[in-house]
Amino acid sequence: MADPIHFNKARYLMSAPTLALCPPETGVEVCFAGRSNAGKSSAINTLTRNGKLARTSKTPGRTQMINFFTLGDPDLRLVDLPGYGFAKVPLAMKREWDKNMGEYLQERQSLVGMVLLMDVRHPMQEFDSTMINWAVDADMPVHILLTKADKLKRGPAQSTLLAIRKHLKDAQVDDLVSVQLFSSLKRDGLDQLNQVLQGWMQVPPSDSDPNAIDNHSQ
Template sequence: MAELLNFNLARYLMSAPTLAQCPPETGVEVCFAGRSNAGKSSAINTLTNNGKLARTSKTPGRTQMINYFTLGNPEQRIVDLPGYGYAKVPLAMKREWDRHMSEYLQERQTLAGMVLMMDVRHPFQEFDTTMINWAVEAEMPVHILLTKADKLKKGPAQSTLLDVRKHLTEAKADDLVSAQLFSSLKKTGLPELIAVLNRWFAEGRKGES
């Protein structure tokens, strides 16, 4: 049986402004991505039980570095990607970000999967679809967190989840892309997320051997 990870051991490792400055490609890593206001930092902080690990900001797009955290072992890392979709960034910078993220998702050998945050009230924005397409092209698994589930009543939230899963099935992406409801405030869906991450890290290690 694979060893279960203790996400409470997460510690900041480094921030990389470009892919060339990322850590060496050894071990296993899982990245977290999402629009700037989708609750990405809050989800990482909830996962690691550390409210200060990933910075949360009222200013969308403030974090524009690739931030690495170790999980008690430098060979096991979670990666906080820059929030995307913010409006106040110059177009040239957006294009540069697109190029870097496409390259990271498709060429990073240590990447075992991507957790993609979407606000449950506004799923499948343009950038979300782009991220999924990049990952699917690289044959990399994606797990969608429909965040801020506490903002909707249970029925509408469940209906959105079913719609998202139907969309993935129709797009023939459901073999690589899964989805769940998540609330950082109420910790809804946290065990499900942890189970997915443990599986990815275990499979990533097997892939190395």
């Protein structure tokens, strides 16, 4: 059994404006995506127990690059994608972001999953559906975090969660797309997120060790 991944070892690696300038496609990485006000940076900081790792800002859309963080091993990475939606930037720049994100999600070979963050009070906006469709087309798993769950009482929050699950089932994508409630402020849902990421990012020995026996060839 592989050793657990320690997200508190996360360190900044580099930022890239385009797919071509991203790090080599070795190992595995998970990306975090979401509208500019969905609490993406806060969730990354909560997961890694580092309040300064991903920049947080009261101005939505401050993150304009694809940001890479290693997890104590250069072949294990978290990726913070540019926020989308409310960013007050020129339309040409916004289109360039969309192009770069589309290429990254559909062409990046080391990408094994996407964490998609939505404000629990405003889920499943048009951009969210686009991201899910891109991922499903690439046969890549998605885990939705309904963030800021502390902003709602338990009943309404649970109702939203159940409604999203029904939507995913009706769209026949629930085999690839999962969803949970999450609060960075109260750290609610952190264990569930950690469990999902541990499952996605465990590298089989045959992939990480060239001398390991490949059971599929036996």
